[in-house]
Amino acid sequence: MKKVALVDTAHWHVPLYLDALEKSGVEIVGVSDPTETTGPALARKFKTTCFASCEELLAHERPELAFVFGRHIDMPRTANLLLDRGIPFAMEKPCGIRAADVQQLAEKAAHKQAFVAIPFIFRLSDTMKVIQGGEAPVRLDHASFRFVAGPPSRYQRAGNPWMLERDIAGGGPLINVGVHMVDMFRTLSGSKIVAVSAFATSHINKLSIEDFITVTLQCASGAIGTIECGYTFPSTPGQQREFTFSVRAGNRFLRSVDKGIEVIRDGANGIEHEFVPAEFEADLYYSDFVQHVLKAQQDDSVAVADFRDAAAVLELVEAAYRSASEAGRTIHLSH
Structure with missing residues (x-):
């Protein structure tokens, strides 16, 4: 044991x-x-x-x-x-x-x-498996992820008020939930991310952390990723967050729909549509x-992931926060 x-x-x-x-x-x-x-x-x-x-x-x-x-x-x-x-x-x-x-x-x-x-955990998710689709590697053209969680008060109720203090938590929804989307785009793109820009707001809850942030990631391959995340969803017991995405990869366009993923493919006989059931409740993973x-x-x-992955993701998070603090200035990364 x-x-x-x-x-x-x-x-x-x-x-x-x-x-x-x-x-x-x-x-x-x-x-x-x-x-x-x-x-x-x-x-x-x-x-x-x-x-x-x-x-x-x-x-x-x-x-x-x-x-x-x-x-x-x-x-x-x-x-x-x-x-x-x-x-x-x-x-x-x-x-x-x-x-x-x-x-x-x-x-x-x-x-x-x-x-x-x-x-x-999104590396273990249905979303990742369907996007990869058995293809290795997947070449992304562009991807957009939106993950909007419940209000900051949920951390106070959970006994974690430090999550609302930038000096202790490092930031708000981007460093907390957005890291999953950053990691997913980074993993799927298979290309170095060379530039980051972002805009954020904290006018809703007036905390030291952001309420909502939008981030753009540019790959050396030309692929573009956009990530939106926030603490602005009016959570209820049956619905805690919004999670949506769309991805173009080669001849496939994939998007989240109710209870699954729609795969639209440019096939030999024209446009093909496929619905793949998927579990979007991240907590289950x-x-x-x-x-x-x-x-x-x-x-x-x-x-499934280690400190090298965490460090690479946090580098992008830092760049996004820096960009947001400088009116969206593009931060160019050197590797």
């Missing part, structure tokens, strides 16, 4: 991991929670101990794998601690608030040949991620 630790559990995604962890039969050997908000209840649930910090947990236990959450600003310190102890782990995105810090983690993890997994991590770590295989 694999010994697993849950680190810095005051994070709204933790509940999305629990069902898969319970079903997997792992042993939770410790929980850490500096805020003492969620940790004690989780410790009771798993009949284990709640510690005040990751350091204290590791002083008493030697987990074989850790799932790491916590505040964005604290993530690099926790990651360095686990890398130094040689403990494999999965860490919630964005892994830090500065690309340079995450790049340092990527280099350290590579040097140590450490197992690190990052939940860029966290269970798939848990299963993926447990199997990949056991098989000594490659994780």
Whole structure:
């Protein structure tokens, strides 16, 4: 039975991991929670101990794998601690608030040949599988993704008010939910992103983070990606967010429709239409991620994403925030 630790559990995604962890039969050997908000209840649930910090947990236990959450600003310190102890782990995105810090983690993890997994869950999604369509590689011409989540108040209700502070969270919807879209475009394009521009607004909630942001990504191949994300959707229990997309890739045009994806193809006999059922509820893919991590770590295989991916995405996020702060000036990237 694999010994697993849950680190810095005051994070709204933790509940999305629990069902898969319970079903997997792992042993939770410790929980850490500096805020003492969620940790004690989780410790009771798993009949284990709640510690005040990751350091204290590791002083008493030697987990074989850790799932790491916590505040964005604290993530690099926790990651360095686990890398130094040689403990494999999965860490919630964005892994830090500065690309340079995450790049340092990527280099350290590579040097140590450490197992690190990052939940860029759209890589496991129906959306990614349908767009890829069994073709390798997919050559995108253009793509547009729109992910608008519920209002900032949901983070206060979840006990994570730090998510609304730019100095601690690193930003708002772009660094939180937009990273998934950035990663998806980056992965599908197969080309270096060479320029970024963005506009953002914070006039709705008047917080230090943005309410809504639109980002344009230009690839060396000529492909263009646009991403819109925000905390402006009036969430209800049955409908928490808006997620839509459209993509052109070669002779295929794909777009999200109700309960699936429409694929419009320029075929030999004219235009062909196909409907492919797809699950757009992103939260459901966290269970798939848990299963993926447990199997990949056991098989000594490659994780779906790692610190190199997180650093590359965060570099683009930083460029977008810089552009937005400079009236949409195009930021040219050198690699």
